[in-house]
Amino acid sequence: MITLSEENYLKAIYHLERQMGGAVSTNAIADKMETKASSVTDMVKKLADKDYIIYKKYQGVSLTAKGNKTAANVVRKHRLWEVFLVEKLNFSWDEVHDVAEQLEHIKSPKLINELDVFLEFPTHDPHGDPIPDKDGNISKLDKISLSKVALNDLCTCVGVIDSSAEFLKYLDKHKIALGTQIKVIEKESFDESMTIVIHNSELNISKTVANNIYVKTH
Amino acid sequence: MITLSEENYLKAIYHLERQMGGAVSTNAIADKMETKASSVTDMVKKLADKDYIIYKKYQGVSLTAKGNKTAANVVRKHRLWEVFLVEKLNFSWDEVHDVAEQLEHIKSPKLINELDVFLEFPTHDPHGDPIPDKDGNISKLDKISLSKVALNDLCTCVGVIDSSAEFLKYLDKHKIALGTQIKVIEKESFDESMTIVIHNSELNISKTVANNIYVKTH
DNA sequence: AATAAAATTTAGACATGTCTAAATATATAT
DNA sequence: ATATATATTTAGACATGTCTAAATTTTATT
Numbered sequence: 001m002i003t004l005s006e007e008n009y010l011k012a013i014y015h016l017e018r019q020m021g022g023a024v025s026t027n028a029i030a031d032k033m034e035t036k037a038s039s040v041t042d043m044v045k046k047l048a049d050k051d052y053i054i055y056k057k058y059q060g061v062s063l064t065a066k067g068n069k070t071a072a073n074v075v076r077k078h079r080l081w082e083v084f085l086v087e088k089l090n091f092s093w094d095e096v097h098d099v100a101e102q103l104e105h106i107k108s109p110k111l112i113n114e115l116d117v118f119l120e121f122p123t124h125d126p127h128g129d130p131i132p133d134k135d136g137n138i139s140k141l142d143k144i145s146l147s148k149v150a151l152n153d154l155c156t157c158v159g160v161i162d163s164s165a166e167f168l169k170y171l172d173k174h175k176i177a178l179g180t181q182i183k184v185i186e187k188e189s190f191d192e193s194m195t196i197v198i199h200n201s202e203l204n205i206s207k208t209v210a211n212n213i214y215v216k217t218h
Numbered sequence: 219m220i221t222l223s224e225e226n227y228l229k230a231i232y233h234l235e236r237q238m239g240g241a242v243s244t245n246a247i248a249d250k251m252e253t254k255a256s257s258v259t260d261m262v263k264k265l266a267d268k269d270y271i272i273y274k275k276y277q278g279v280s281l282t283a284k285g286n287k288t289a290a291n292v293v294r295k296h297r298l299w300e301v302f303l304v305e306k307l308n309f310s311w312d313e314v315h316d317v318a319e320q321l322e323h324i325k326s327p328k329l330i331n332e333l334d335v336f337l338e339f340p341t342h343d344p345h346g347d348p349i350p351d352k353d354g355n356i357s358k359l360d361k362i363s364l365s366k367v368a369l370n371d372l373c374t375c376v377g378v379i380d381s382s383a384e385f386l387k388y389l390d391k392h393k394i395a396l397g398t399q400i401k402v403i404e405k406e407s408f409d410e411s412m413t414i415v416i417h418n419s420e421l422n423i424s425k426t427v428a429n430n431i432y433v434k435t436h
Numbered sequence: 437a438a439t440a441a442a443a444t445t446t447a448g449a450c451a452t453g454t455c456t457a458a459a460t461a462t463a464t465a466t
Numbered sequence: 467a468t469a470t471a472t473a474t475t476t477a478g479a480c481a482t483g484t485c486t487a488a489a490t491t492t493t494a495t496t
Contacts, residue, residue, distance in 0.1 A: 003482080003483090005482085005483065005484095025443080025444090026443075026444055026445085027442095027443065027444080035483095035484075035485090036484080036485065036486085037443075037444060037445085038444085038445070038446080038484085038485070038486080038487095039483070039484055039485070040444090041444065041445055041446085042445095042482095042483075042484080043483075043484095046482095046483095057444080057445075057491085058443080058444060058445080058490095058491060058492065059492095085329070088336055089328075089329065089332035089333060089335075089336055090332055090335075091328070091332070095328070098326070099324065099326045099328075099329050102324045102325065102326070103321075103324060106317065106320045106321060107320065108316070108317045108320070110307075110309070110313070110317075111303070111307065111317050114307035114308055114309070115307060117307075117308075118306055118307055221452080221453090223452085223453065223454095243473080243474090244473075244474055244475085245472095245473065245474080253453095253454075253455090254454080254455065254456085255473075255474060255475085256454090256455070256456080256457095256474085256475070256476080257453070257454055257455070258474090259474065259475055259476085260452095260453075260454080260475095261453075261454095264452095264453095275461085275474080275475075276460095276461060276462065276473080276474060276475080
């Protein structure tokens with residue numbers, strides 16, 4: 001039986017592994033978990049004993065297949081609950097995190113399957129983060145609206161929805177074209193505008209603009 | 219901040235207090251919680267320190283106003299989640315308990331308010347148990363269908379829905395009349411039939427019969 | 437390559453919630 | 467009213483997950 005604390009550590013390692021790449025350091029985990037490095041060392045030993053991670057002293061950790069699946073499942077639950085909260089219970093997308101953080105630990109395969117059905121199989125959470133499937137796979141290949149891209153994710157412009165002259169002129173003026181790399185560095189809750197980085201310079205774009213740009217995430 | 223364990227103890231005491239009446243003994247709590255009496259003593263001291271209960275050595279415990287409200291709120295959450303699981307996620311009424319047992323500990327006033335709205339303010343859970351309101355009050359006074367009465371609850375027949383001659387003849391044959399005391403002692407999951415005690419003898423009645431009898435709980 | 441700085445681990449402690457076994461208090465029976 | 471049985475509490479132990487402070491290893495600097 002996995003504990004709540006173990007699940008939280010696995011989730012943190014999961015996020016760090018795809019954010020960094022390569023082995024995840026003790027300090028990186030301690031930062032993310034807002035705890036002390038010594039506590040991380042203790043927990044990391046337990047997780048290695050249970051075959052969730054590979055741990056070599058002083059060399060950081062990486063998830064095993066089992067660990068990855070377990071972590072992805074926690075993330076899946078977190079994001080499905082976020083969709084539920086926003087779509088059914090009138091939460092705004094910046095209010096959901098703390099509650100989803102609790103709900104993600106509820107253990108019941110039937111619950112999460114049925115929730116998935118009830119929500120009609122959403123692919124992304126309200127922040128634009130993709131929802132892993134039952135096996136922990138996430139669809140990285142579909143094009144999505146720029147407005148659905150998660151904070152700090154890098155993506156590439158692959159199309160537009162509004163193809164009016166005005167809109168394309170706007171894109172041209174700001175040097176956004178097919179193939180342009182875009183990184184989302186800030187999202188405003190009150191008007192859903194976002195700050196992006198293109199060609200190493202920052203640009204603030206409105207919700208409308210973001211809605212009309214298609215991207216692929218990396 | 220109240221812990222998960224403290225909430226579970228308060229809930230157990232809450233149920234025992236209305237099941238028995240008067241102070242609740244250490245052993246009764248230990249039985250219900252499936253733990254040892256010594257563990258109960260330890261916890262009971264903590265709950266008394268935090269003003270959730272009144273505890274006198276060797277004399278059992280009783281909930282304070284604060285403890286009652288806190289416990290009733292846990293029960294409220296448990297029962298609202300049960301309604302959600304049955305009505306929205308295709309759970310049957312005998313599958314919901316373990317999951318609701320986890321969901322009842324999620325902390326978010328907004329969540330439970332919105333869930334209440336979403337479910338359109340249900341008054342009873344799928345087992346027929348009443349749902350306490352925000353202040354911990356439960357409506358004991360409404361008439362409900364016998365099929366909604368909780369296991370081991372005592373109630374009084376106050377009316378019928380189907381008033382056909384056949385049905386009334388059936389009731390007459392089994393000596394069920396207005397004012398008859400009925401205790402539900404068993405509920406079958408597969409056909410929703412139930413066993414009741416009337417005039418000190420047992421009787422098994424079908425779902426249809428139970429649906430058509432109105433009762434008041436005590 | 438030696439040394440300083442940073443990262444990581446170990447050792448020992450603490451809080452929570454649990455347990456067993458022993459001690460003590462209450463209830464029951466004669 | 468005294469002995470016996472039952473209920474309850476205490477004392478001491480343990481597991482989990484955390485912490486601080488000290489020791490150790492790795493990395494960076496000169």
